[in-house]
Amino acid sequence: MKKAVVIGAGPAGLMAAEELARADLSVVVTEAKTSVARKFLMAGKSGLNLTKDEPIEALMAAYDEAADWLRPMVTDFDAQAVQDWARELGQELFVGSSGRVFPKVMKASPLLRSWLHSLESLGVEVRTRHRWTGWREGQLLFATEQGEITLEADVTVLAMGGASWSRLGADGAWAEVLAGAGVSLAPFKASNAGLLMEWSDYMRDLFGQPVKGVAWSAGNVMAQGEAVISARGLEGGGIYSVCKAVREGAALHIDLMPDVSDADVAKRLSRPRGKVSLSNHLRKVLRLGPVRTGLLMEFARPLPSDARALAGLIKALPVKHVGLRPMDEAISTAGGVPHEELDAGLMLKRLPGVFCAGEMLDWEAPTGGYLLTACLATGRWAGRGAAQWIPQGC
Template sequence: MHEWDAVVIGGGPAGLMAAGEIARQGHRVALVEAKPSPARKFLMAGKSGLNLTKDEPIGALLAHYGDAEDWLAPMIRAFDAQAVQDWAQGLGQALFTGSTGRVFPTAMKGSPLLRAWLAELDQLGVTRHVGWRWTGWQDGQLSFNTPDGPQWISPRATVLALGGASWARLGSDGAWAAMLASQGVALAPFQPSNAALSVAWSDHMVPHFGAAIKAVGWQAGHLTGRGEATLSARGLEGGGLYALTPALRDGHALYLDLAPDVAAAELTARLAKPRGKASWANHMRRGLKLGPVKTALLQEFGRPLPQDPAALSLIIKHLPVSHAGLRPLDEAISTAGGVRRDALDDGLMLKALPGTFCAGEMLDWDAPTGGYLLTACFATGRWAGQAAARYLASVTTR
């Protein structure tokens, strides 16, 4: 039996944020993580540059949370892009903002920020346990499998920050869903978000595996975007596609604009010029200047290509991309689904389990990459931590 006022289960960004907020109010906090070290997915994300947030007006920021915008809005307004930057700088991290508004640590990785963050939690008196896997409740107590055998804790407040259901090897395996469902907590099914596409390429695409598709436009349903993607043996992946995942999940067709900065009429005019003795293929190459990767994609998805300039221009601007659907859930960068809004009160406390709060990606919200994922994890972790601290204060005074 251990005596703590609050236990935070999950050592990712939301859990770390919640633990700090509770400890600042003078409560005894234990932070419990199943893996041998905390924040593994956070560190993995930082390997390609830790995108902390997106520096843009709050209205534009909130618009990226789709159906969850209204209920996440108070939390993100309370810890918006500027607040994220102020917090990271307060931990001694120099930041820079890229041309698109994305904010990164100057170090371009997550480990320096994580070390400073954990040091701050140590100073606040937060106790950390790693290698402790939560297995649910036993006789009203939190039950854990640990390196030293089973352990049970009876805190007065619990914050669950257990992640979604992707990248299980880093800790987000979604195993908590069955435990919460057994307690009457309403859940939305997990679905992949920010996911790659499976494509069965023809042999002529093999030389282009690993190549980046640049300066293109994407469309699926009502969603559009600009951004790069990468060709791989398994299909297509990259930020240009990820924002379209909600529409692709719903079965909308995917279209690629190979020349987003050139109007169809201009393409038609170029193709209609006399080609003399040049072959049609050389005429296309000189007139369109698509480059080898885009030309290969045009051949892959557009054959047989019409020689009518207007018809070909329409294909170039609206090329249907044949694919076999999203890659498996565990490969997705993030997941939609999880604890539903109607299962929670305004402080992110579970209605079915008073004193138990939820935060981070285990909540049912969805957002594209580009700083939006981490911003909401920080914001909901902070919000749940503050609500848990208020709850502890209220039960202490009863």
């Protein structure tokens, strides 16, 4: 049997291994950590958002400038295909009101156990504590607890993740190896990262509180979504949706009343308030609640007395922050292997027989099912590409 080695036991790597095994190759999956799919399991702690149940055009829009080259892969393994795959592994799913798809158990571990059992039945071997360090005399080189070892492979799939959450295995160390082999790489950048804030003491009572009913805008990106106020800053889907624009230098604003027009906000603020304090007046006429009022006070004090000026701030409150959280604390990263370095099957042009998948590739998307969908889709595509290359390359 021809031998395939998949390096990285996350969703992309396991999907590639499945495709290679179904093509009757002998498959070994290696993982640097002591257990597999750690980031996948961590994502499952918040419910495991598998995909977004929406038409392909809406799905592809989430991938921005990478949509063109990702399109054939995601189209071939779209939101419906992801759901079918999970159900075949015995998982009951449900679709939330926003279109996000979750296992009914709201955990990743049952799906992972079933998947690993299926891979084992296909003959896939998983070896943990194997950190890939490059090649030696044409063979794959690994650092293990027993020292350096080599593995022979007729074809290789690299699926080692990006450069965030290094404690879970995605440390980006592979970039140095590929760069040394002549592969041009895009620099890593934090994606889906929280904002760092230097809060005043006024905000302490709001730590841990969710920010709801607002819209976030940065550059030409606007999205509604929640965030959480923490001692370090703001975290959550609403922030992640504008992360890329903020990273690229766009100013961030919050619309504290996205369902009410500027004119209506100004009209409400113009009501006579008598001897009532401004904060009580805001509470009565706008019903912002303590969290939105707290943000308004934090970023706009002293508040203007003019109703129109104050309405303008409420509809476009500038957020004073000190940048994104460090890349290692981001949910995902942009950067990595550009599509120009790959052929149509995701094989590295400079390294025949070596394919790449998942977050190693230079693409990014917001949370909400898009990340996992593309990881599964590119892993499947790379696995199939690798299996089809074997007759040509060997």
